[in-house]
C-alpha cells in the first residue's frame with residue numbers, strides 16, 4: 001500500500017479469511033502522517049463477523065468525524081488530549097465494547113499499572129485507580145463544554161469545510177494532494193514542487209512568516225508539507241495557510257498564481273456564514 005492511500009477493505013477481508021486466529025485489527029481513524037482517512041465503518045462490518053477486535057487509533061478522528069463506536073461495532077477506541085481535544089498532552093482515553101471487555105476477562109498478558117479492569121472498577125466509584133493528571137481533566141471539562149456549545153454536528157461540519165477548503169486551495173495552485181482519494185479531515189498533505197525543498201520551505205514559513213506547517217516523514221521528508229486543521233482552527237487559519245504557501249513558494253522561485261489558493265479557500269469557507 002502506497003503512502004497516501006487508504007487501506008483496501010478487500011485486503012482486510014482477505015487477511016481475516018486466511019487467518020481465522022487474528023485477535024485484533026488495528027487501524028487509524030485518520031492517519032496523520034499520510035493525511036488519509038481509513039474506511040473504518042467498512043472494516044467494522046468485517047470484524048463484527050469474526051472474533052477479531054477492531055481497535056481504532058482515533059487521535060485525529062475523535063472530535064473531527066462522527067465515529068459512533070456502538071453503532072458501527074468498533075471494539076476499542078483510543079484518543080489523547082493533545083490533538084482534536086485541544087489540550088496539552090497527558091491524558092489518554094480508551095473505550096471498549098462488550099466484546100472487548102469480554103476479551104479482557106481472559107487476558108493474561110502481564111500488566112500492573114495499565115489494568116483496564118481495575119480502572120473500570122474504580123470508575124464505578126467515580127474515581128481512578130491511580131492519580132490522574134487532575135489539572136488536565138479540569139481543562140477537559142472546559143473543552144468538552146466548548147464543543148457541546150458549538151454543537152458536535154457543527155464541530156464535524158467545521159472540520160469538513162476547513163478540510164475541503166485546504167484541498168481546494170492546494171489544487172487551485174496546481175499542486176498535488178498526498179491523499180486525493182481518501183483525504184482526512186484533520187490534516188491536508190500536499191507535494192511541494194520538485195524544485196522546492198519542503199523542509200526548507202516549512203522552516204522559512206515558520207521562522208520568517210510565523211506560520212507553522214508540518215513536513216513529511218521518512219521517504220516523504222522534504223517532499224510534502226501538511227496543513228493542520230483540527231481542533232482550534234477556523235476559516236481564516238486556512239486563508240492564512242494558503243497565503244503563506246503562495247508567498248513561500250514565490251520566494252523559493254516557484255511561480256504560483258498569487259491569490260489563486262486563497263480565493264479557492266475563501267469560496268469554500270464562506271459556506272460557514
Ligand SMILES: *Cc1c(COP(=O)(O)O)cnc(C)c1O
Pocket residue numbers: 028030031032033057059060080082083
Ligand atoms: C499524534 C498521534 C498519535 C500520538 O502520538 P504522540 O507522539 O504521542 O502525540 C498517535 N496516533 C496518531 C494517528 C496521531 O496523530
